[in-house]
Amino acid sequence: MPTGHIMMAMSLDGFVARPDHRLDWLEKQPTADEDHGFAAFQSSVDVIVMGSGSYRTVLGFGEWPYKKPVVVLSRSMKPSGIPDELRERVEVSDKTPTDLMEDFGARGYNRVYVDGGAIIQSFLKAGLIEDMRITLVPILIGEGIRIFGETEGDVDLELVSVSSFSSGLVDLDYRLKTR
Numbered sequence: 165m166p167t168g169h170i171m172m173a174m175s176l177d178g179f180v181a182r183p184d185h186r187l188d189w190l191e192k193q194p195t196a197d198e199d200h201g202f203a204a205f206q207s208s209v210d211v212i213v214m215g216s217g218s219y220r221t222v223l224g225f226g227e228w229p230y231k232k233p234v235v236v237l238s239r240s241m242k243p244s245g246i247p248d249e250l251r252e253r254v255e256v257s258d259k260t261p262t263d264l265m266e267d268f269g270a271r272g273y274n275r276v277y278v279d280g281g282a283i284i285q286s287f288l289k290a291g292l293i294e295d296m297r298i299t300l301v302p303i304l305i306g307e308g309i310r311i312f313g314e315t316e317g318d319v320d321l322e323l324v325s326v327s328s329f330s331s332g333l334v335d336l337d338y339r340l341k342t343r
Contacts, residue, residue, distance in 0.1 A: 165266065166269050166274050167293075168292040169276065169277055169296070170277075170279075170296035171201075172279070172284070172297075172298055173190055173298075173299040173301050173333075174298055174311050176303060178311065179311075180308070181308050182308045185217045185218070185220065198329045200329075200335055201297070209275045209276060209277040210268075210272075210275050210276065211232055212230055212233070212276075212277040213234075213264065214278075214279040214283055215283045216245075218283070219236045219254075234254045235254075235255050235256075235264065236255070236257070237257055237259070237283055238257075261286050261287045278293065281309040281310055281311050282309075294339065295337070295338060296340075301333055302331075302332035319340065321341065322338060
């Protein structure tokens, strides 16, 4: 079975996006000279899974930033919602996280980048996340989409490393403890 991996930026008050999925608050951070390992992380995964809100946000960036295949996990979005120029690289699925991971295994994918608040929550709930890098951004945005929602129980984490940067960002690397 493939493993799920998270790399997300989060405001200090726990949000990954504004309620309308905007990420404008991230642009306020002067991080041009800092390497938070995003390129290396992208190289380490085989496929990216995200929700429709995250997909629409990324689509709004203009140029598509991903070279790896992307699966948009959605019960409402249809394949017709994918622009023609992305149909070779982006697909839509309504599978459960477990069924999707089994499908990824059948395709030969080993490492899955899990992106977006609700999708992360569903993969955590299903026990499909192995590790995560959370970048704390020194800003309070007051409301938005949380990276972690309510859990059915404790999710024990083991701190692997902490890196701080002159911009004030802090990278926290965690491995999920096995139950």
